[in-house]
Amino acid sequence: MSEPAASTAGALSDLRVVEMGQLIAGPFCGQLLGDMGAEVIKIEPPGAGDPMRVWGQGAPVWWDVIARNKRSVSLDLRQVEGQGLARRLIAQADVLIENFKPGTLEGWGLAPDDLRRDNPGLIVVRMSGYGQTGPYAARAGFGGVAEAMGGWRRIVGDPDRPPSRMGVSIGDSLTATYGCIGVLSALHHRHRTGQGQVIDAALYESVLQVMEGMVAEYAVAGVTRQRSGAVLPGIAPSNVYPCLDGEYMIAANQDAVFRRLCVAMGRPDLADDPRYIDHVSRGAHQAQLDDLIAAWTIKLTIQEVEAAMLTASVPAGRLFAPADMLEDPHFASREAIISMDHPRWKNFKMQGVFPKLSATPGAVRSIAPQVVGEHNAEILGGRLGLSSQDLERLRDARVI
Incomplete structure (x- = not known):
């Protein structure tokens, strides 16, 4: 049989995602879902927006990668009216992504159990340093700290030097990826039952998951892995x-x-x-x-x-x-690196969409929102029915 024609919409094109997280873990989860076709509505605080807007070495371009395929809505979630508008957006969504400190949503009147009473099929992805439960749940946690607790940081580097780190935020990216896997699993469950659920993705556990046989080696043989520099001990050459x-x-x-x-x-x-x-x-x-x-x-x-x-x-x-990637024919043949027309950056290039699906491939359909709240009129006006006068009043009150 011949392969069916590939869809340009993406496998998740009927999915609506509200992304509340900031920095890396939540936004990267949103990027992954958006790359596969989901509509991602990014909620940012009015004014400066997500701190990722100014991140990057040499130029603040990381935002343009992690916020691609998203629409920006500005809402002050510390104000009651902002919380109410967020609740209305979430009531229309399939997935909510957040990576705040545990208890933050509840403090804003947006507890997942309450949200799911309005929207029983809602899937809520909660990413935090230590998870939503346990004695450390209330602690602040960033990716680097999770890499330390999960066992990664201790074994990276040369044995005669202090622990090193990977040159990217691997703890956050792993958690975002596991969060995405959780969404896809929860969607399968919802397809059978109609019910959504909460996904609790801890940064330290996401790191722990990729530590291979490290825990088992200690439990069985009493071996504690040490820093080994450029080699993986026992794997040669x-x-x-x-x-x-x-x-x-x-x-x-x-x-x-x-x-x-x-x-x-x-x-x-x-x-x-x-x-x-x-x-x-x-x-x-x-x-x-x-x-x-x-x-x-x-x-x-x-x-x-x-x-x-x-x-x-x-x-x-x-x-x-x-530089090597941009010149390599294999990268070019597989569109591993893509070019986008961009209003700010000349010759803008970034990684493409992975993995590649034969029938419903993902795509970068739009560049990242260039202005905080760029889609307020489209989403708050068009979706929620707010008038131009309503939007103006909310702007004056700094709700949006």
């Missing part, structure tokens, strides 16, 4: 190796692949050396093996090493910077 003109990643930590690497290096004997003959042996002699490979790569250019790896079918690759 899998490292970045020096070349004449830079560095190159080689991952040959499987018996047949390692044998092919040895042939490419002109050292087929290494594959039968008792120190490197299998996974466990290579892991036990990881440093020695890395030194052998580095002694080979350092005599060659990146291009020469890459040619050898391609011929030998060994997983390997260059360390890409943004």
Whole structure:
């Protein structure tokens, strides 16, 4: 059978999302849902709006990535009238995203149980540092703190130096991704029952979830993972190796692949050396093996090493910077990087939509709202029926 024609609307095009969160976790969850077609109404505080509007290195462009496919409505949720307008918007929504400190929604009169009485099918995604329950729930929590509690920060870096960090806000992004998974699971449940539910996504637990066998290793074998620098202990060879003109990643930590690497290096004997003959042996002699490979790569250019790896079918690759991504034919072929016309930024480019769905692919349909409350008239006027006089009065009262 032939593949059905792809829809340009996205798999979630019938979904309406109200996003209340600020900074990263809540907004990235909204971005993921919006990329897949959902209509995302972003509520921002009047005035400065979401702090993400001024984030970015070199230029404040992070907002233009994380707020794509969204409409901006400005509401002061600390005022009763702002809370009432938010409640009316949420009553028309399928999903509410928030990442405030636990108890904040309740303090605004927007407790999920109350919202779901007006809208039984509502799915509420709550993201916080420690979750909605437990002795730490009321504590303030950011992604970096969650990375520490979840076990990530302690094992990243060189063993003779203080813990390092990843160069992106991984704790927030993981929580947003798990929040998105929660939404999709809750939608399946709602399809069967008609009922929504609350998703409690803690930042520290989202980090904990990707820590592989770390807890089990300690519980069973008493082993506590330590900082190991550039290597993953026991996984060899899998490292970045020096070349004449830079560095190159080689991952040959499987018996047949390692044998092919040895042939490419002109050292087929290494594959039968008792120190490197299998996974466990290579892991036990990881440093020695890395030194052998580095002694080979350092005599060659990146291009020469890459040619050898391609011929030998060994997983390997260059360390890409943004400039490399923009010039690479594979990125271009798969539209991993997209270009958008933008009123502020010349030559604006950003990552595309992932993953790729064959029948209902996602898309970036619109740039991020450039003005706080840019869609007040469309949403508060068109959806909620407020008149131009109502909107003017609300502006004067700084409700919007």
